Amino acid sequence: MEEEKKNEILESTAITYSDATDIDPAPSYIEHADTQGPEPTDEDWAELPEVADSIPKAAFLVILVEFCERFTYYGLSGPFQNYIQNPEPPSYPAELPGAMGKGQQTATSLTTFFQFWCYITPVFGAIVADQFWGKYKTILVFAIVYFVGLIILTLTSIPPGIASGAAFPGYIVAIIIIGLATGGIKANVSPLVAEQYRSKSAYVKTLKNGKRVIVTPQVTYQKIFNYFYFSINIGSLSAIATTELEKNVGFWPAFLLPTLMFIPAVVIVLLGRKHYVQTPPRGSVFMEAGKLFWLAIKTKSLEACKPSNLTRSRPELVEKCTWDDVFVDELKRTLKACVVFCWFPIYWLCYSQMTNNLVSMAGTMMTGNVPNDIMQNIDPIALIILIPLMDKLFYPFLRKVNIPMRPITRITCGFFFAAASMGYTAGIQAKVYASPPYYDDPQGRQNWISAAYLIPSYVLIAISEVFASITGMELAYKKAPQSMKSIVMALFLLTNCFASIIAFALVSVTVDPKLVWMYTGICGAMFICTILFYICHHKMDETDAAEDAIQRDVENIQKQAVLDEEEVVVEYEAQKNI
Numbered sequence: 001m002e003e004e005k006k007n008e009i010l011e012s013t014a015i016t017y018s019d020a021t022d023i024d025p026a027p028s029y030i031e032h033a034d035t036q037g038p039e040p041t042d043e044d045w046a047e048l049p050e051v052a053d054s055i056p057k058a059a060f061l062v063i064l065v066e067f068c069e070r071f072t073y074y075g076l077s078g079p080f081q082n083y084i085q086n087p088e089p090p091s092y093p094a095e096l097p098g099a100m101g102k103g104q105q106t107a108t109s110l111t112t113f114f115q116f117w118c119y120i121t122p123v124f125g126a127i128v129a130d131q132f133w134g135k136y137k138t139i140l141v142f143a144i145v146y147f148v149g150l151i152i153l154t155l156t157s158i159p160p161g162i163a164s165g166a167a168f169p170g171y172i173v174a175i176i177i178i179g180l181a182t183g184g185i186k187a188n189v190s191p192l193v194a195e196q197y198r199s200k201s202a203y204v205k206t207l208k209n210g211k212r213v214i215v216t217p218q219v220t221y222q223k224i225f226n227y228f229y230f231s232i233n234i235g236s237l238s239a240i241a242t243t244e245l246e247k248n249v250g251f252w253p254a255f256l257l258p259t260l261m262f263i264p265a266v267v268i269v270l271l272g273r274k275h276y277v278q279t280p281p282r283g284s285v286f287m288e289a290g291k292l293f294w295l296a297i298k299t300k301s302l303e304a305c306k307p308s309n310l311t312r313s314r315p316e317l318v319e320k321c322t323w324d325d326v327f328v329d330e331l332k333r334t335l336k337a338c339v340v341f342c343w344f345p346i347y348w349l350c351y352s353q354m355t356n357n358l359v360s361m362a363g364t365m366m367t368g369n370v371p372n373d374i375m376q377n378i379d380p381i382a383l384i385i386l387i388p389l390m391d392k393l394f395y396p397f398l399r400k401v402n403i404p405m406r407p408i409t410r411i412t413c414g415f416f417f418a419a420a421s422m423g424y425t426a427g428i429q430a431k432v433y434a435s436p437p438y439y440d441d442p443q444g445r446q447n448w449i450s451a452a453y454l455i456p457s458y459v460l461i462a463i464s465e466v467f468a469s470i471t472g473m474e475l476a477y478k479k480a481p482q483s484m485k486s487i488v489m490a491l492f493l494l495t496n497c498f499a500s501i502i503a504f505a506l507v508s509v510t511v512d513p514k515l516v517w518m519y520t521g522i523c524g525a526m527f528i529c530t531i532l533f534y535i536c537h538h539k540m541d542e543t544d545a546a547e548d549a550i551q552r553d554v555e556n557i558q559k560q561a562v563l564d565e566e567e568v569v570v571e572y573e574a575q576k577n578i
Contacts, residue, residue, distance in 0.1 A: 050216045051214070059197060064265075069262070071261045083246070093247060116500050123491070134281045138188050140269050149181060153255050333480075340472075344499075347418050347526065366449060382462035414465070416530050420460050422520075423527075431453065
């Protein structure tokens with residue numbers, strides 16, 4: 001009897017997802033994890049500018065970890081081509097540094113495999129984090145694995161190791177270990193940095209100068225990912241130092257520097273353990289998603305798979321449901337984001353040109369005393385300048401005049417600038433072919449045209465990254481369910497692999513004199529994708545803010561339901577003891 005009475009009380013106070021639209025508006029004063037302020041009215045939304053909240057210190061710790069890891073990754077990969085391709089020189093400094101002498105084809109194949117491997121393994125790292133260990137433990141364990149790979153690579157690159165033939169097997173083992181560890185970190189570090197910001201609702205804040213603004217999570221996440229991407233590009237400049245070390249001293253110091261730089265990353269992860277906001281793993285999430293999709297095939301609709309709908313249409317299936325209505329809605333939002341990701345392979349194909357074909361083009365132009373492979377560092381240098389300008393000036397100005405750039409608009413702009421970069425590059429390639437003395441058959445020799453003409457190509461790509469790449473990470477985080485943040489981020493990163501497959505298919509046209517047509521074709525494909533992308537997805541911008549608001553309402557409802565249930569249990573226990 002007591003158990004039945006208890007259940008009756010609980011059922012009478014339960015709040016479900018379907019009740020969300022029937023609940024009275026929330027009070028006009030919202031409490032936040034770190035502050036509080038009045039909820040914006042319709043008039044406030046129309047008149048006040050949206051601004052970002054302050055970024056938690058824990059988020060900056062995660063950003064620092066990412067900087068160290070990217071410093072290590074780019075510092076290592078910079079010398080890889082020469083390390084494999086060229087034989088060991090008699091002494092240093094060397095005009096052409098090398099170690100293994102395996103040739104260009106082997107070197108290109110292995111470096112391409114390493115990049116491909118590093119973008120496949122995030123899927124594994126995401127599954128481990130979301131289903132078993134959580135993001136923090138996954139990052140910590142894979143950071144230690146990463147360090148083991150660094151030690152192997154550094155030790156086998158010392159002169160006795162190269163002389164004994166240990167360099168090649170050491171390299172193979174090292175890149176497999178490092179690539180696996182990179183995936184474990186890469187899939188989880190960007191969701192972890194965003195999770196450090198806990199406020200879920202917009203509120204009105206009065207600044208010290210008396211000006212009123214609306215602080216929103218959307219703008220705050222945009223700022224967090226801008227800072228995150230900023231740290232990545234500062235770290236990527238390490239390739240400048242390591243390529244100079246390989247040329248003047250040897251490969252072991254070129255690999256030792258990134259290895260030493262990775263130590264602070266492990267220390268920060270360890271010491272910051274008590275400061276990080278950590279979301280526990282939800283062990284059955286992938287099984288639930290699999291069962292849900294299987295049922296959706298039978299019912300021909302995800303909406304029909306909600307327990308609230310199955311109760312009326314298929315009551316015999318309700319007991320088999322291990323999910324709730326909220327999980328179905330979250331999964332639907334995730335699928336929308338994944339559809340957006342399907343357009344990114346062509347974008348990454350444009351992006352990848354700056355690390356291979358543009359470097360080769362610079363080799364056929366006049367570079368003075370600057371090595372042609374240094375040219376690719378123009379991109380991160382441009383980003384280091386652009387990101388603060390966009391974050392501090394451009395985006396605030398647009399919000400001030402009530403023209404907020406929602407995710408789809410930003411990605412569309414990024415795609416457009418990527419297409420513009422390839423179009424401009426096609427024009428410069430035509431100028432190279434029109435220049436003496438080798439014209440359209442340079443074969444790696446220099447024509448009389450300055451490599452400075454390539455700078456706009458890199459700058460346009462950098463602008464595209466600010467709009468498309470950063471927003472892609474932001475979208476992957478915002479649209480994913482709390483229990484699937486890492487796996488959705490991994491799926492976004494996986495689009496790089498499909499770009500690599502397309503690049504492999506284009507190898508036959510990456511030779512003189514076909515390069516003008518290759519760049520033109522990529523430009524055309526990217527431009528068409530830009531138009532189709534906006535046509536297909538522009539309505540997502542209209543629903544972006546509304547979906548975020550609905551999600552916040554659902555979270556508040558769930559929290560209130562838990563509190564109500566606890567109060568009822570206390571009331572029941574009190575009545576039982578009378």
